[in-house]
Amino acid sequence: MxxxxxxxxxxxxxxxxxxxxxxxxxxxxxxxxxxxxxxxxxxxxxxxxxxxxxxxxxxxxxxxxxxxxxxxxxxxxxxxxxxxxxxxxxxxxxxxxxxxxxxxxxxxxxxxxxxxxxxxxxxxxxxxxxxxxxxxxxxxxxxxxxxxxxxxxxxxxxxxGIRIGANTPILSASEEIRGQVALLHKEGGVAKVERDMLGGLLDLEDLTVSEVMVHRTKMRTINADLSSEEIVREVLSSPYTRMPLWRGSQENIVGVLHAKDLLRALDAVGGDASKLRVEAIALETWFVPDTTSLRDQLKAFLAKKTHFALVVDEYGEVMGLVTLEDILEEIVGDIKDEHDLSVQGVRPQPNGSVNVDGSVPIRDLNRAMDWNLPDEEATTIAGLVIHEAQTIPDTGQIFTFHGFRFQVLRKSRNRIMALRITPLALVRPRVE
Known part of the structure; x- marks a missing residue:
């Protein structure tokens, strides 16, 4: 030592x-x-x-x-x-x-x-x-x-055969952001409303106008062949400010009538509706393909400074209409004012089940109930049931998938009108 x-x-x-x-x-x-x-x-x-x-x-x-x-x-x-x-x-x-x-x-x-x-x-x-x-x-x-x-x-x-750096990231930037927001929400750092808004913003690239449009069966239109007085009454009784005009058939849209333009024209003729030339007041119709992404459509709305477009399929047939409000609702949720209809189609029940109209979009139901039903194969909840069942079910039939029980409450011809959806966690097993 x-x-x-x-x-x-x-x-x-x-x-x-x-x-x-x-x-x-x-x-x-x-x-x-x-x-x-x-x-x-x-x-x-x-x-x-x-x-x-x-x-x-x-x-x-x-x-x-x-x-x-x-x-x-x-x-x-x-x-x-x-x-x-x-x-x-x-x-x-x-x-x-x-x-x-x-x-x-x-x-x-x-x-x-x-x-x-x-x-x-x-x-x-x-x-x-x-x-x-x-x-x-x-x-x-x-x-x-x-x-x-x-x-x-x-x-x-x-x-x-190992090349460092040759592999690309598994997750895209939007998926990483989405995952981080979901984690922060789970830990309590982000409220549900904020999570939904951020998720809706990220989804604009993946969604198309056909997934959020008002279907042609629900469009409120006006026959251009009606008298000027009748058209004025139709516009005043409508909850919407923009109304498509059609002639001959409802698929033949000849213009879009704006309530403010109609009132200005009515004021210019001293309130005499018979002197109006409605088609001269109507705006030119803007048609957009049904495959347009919501992000591109939002940019187009901002560039053209308009809020309304008709959606057409590959054959040029009118499928429905899309508005700026429809796109914004994908981000902020339902926008309601004093003129909107109060029927939303989602009615929670005391026992935990939910009665849902078949036409309710899956995304809206997920947002309202904080569920996670898939919306890749279908847009509406009725479409999801038909896709999973691989058939058009009858009234009273019950299906179980994705952690929920779906019961068909009402059907009209080949359309599912109403369903009752119950989370499986609330379904008590039968005791023999």
Missing amino acids: IEESSGDLWFAALVVIFCLLLSAFFSAGETAFTGSSRSRMLVLERGGDKRAKLVNRLLEMRERFIGTVLIGNNIVNIGVSSFATSVLVAIFGHEGAIYATVLMSILVIVFAEVLPKTLAISSPETVSLALSRPMTWAVAFIGPLALAIERIVRLMLLPF
Whole structure:
């Protein structure tokens, strides 16, 4: 056993402490930078925060940053362990290796791993901002070595057919946002209304106008061959401000009559409806394909500064109409005013079941009841039942799928008019 001077022992202790601080720096940096919010950092950078700019720059060179942290942390931990072992072996002989292993394991795990990572994960943005400058220096110094090692690893994996970076992310950006919002809602950070609004906004690209339009069987139109007095009465009795005009057949739309334009024209002729030329007042009809996405249609509405369009299929036949309000409702939910009809088609029952009109869109039902019925194969709840049953069911028939029991309450010819939907969790098993 070799005697060590007190000066040498103090020097050894200082080296160990310094190396532990470096290891803690790399551990905290890795956790803080990977756990910090990119959107928050972007906001801070746009606000003029230079530290946030450094953080974003490091996150953009993610591979070099991670490589720097791994190399730096391993060099420091291996170096301090070797140094501590040599010092303790010199003091205690061969038993010093055991002492060094136990002592350095405790010090590294507690002070260089668990403690800094716990502090970093509790406030990742604050820690990453504080470490932005020294981490930038570390990446500049160790980064070239990290890139060289990365190239060596890529070459070593080539014979096995593994190409790093060749795979694309599994989730798209919108799916990642949707998943994050769902997680925040589950944890209580985002209210249901906010979750639905964000989800509706993300869905605009995936939905088409045919999925939200008012079907032609429910369109309120006016026969252009009626007298001017009758047309004025039809417009005044309607809850809508825009009314399609048709002649000959309801599929032959010749224009769209706006209530305000009609009233201005009526005022111009001194209130004498017989002097009106309704078709001259009507606006030109705008037809859009049924495959148009809601995002594109919203942009088109804003560009044309109009709120109303007729939807046609590939043969040019009118399928229905879509309005700006229909698209906005996909984001904010139902928009009701004093002139809207109060019938929504969803009537919750005291026993937990829900009576639903067959024409109610699945998305509206999911939003109203916080359910998750699939809407990929059908738009309405009646369409979903027909799709799953693979037949047009009769009144009284009961089906079970997607965690719910569906009972057909009313049917008219080949149309399901009303259903009773009950979550299976509320259906009590029969006792024999």
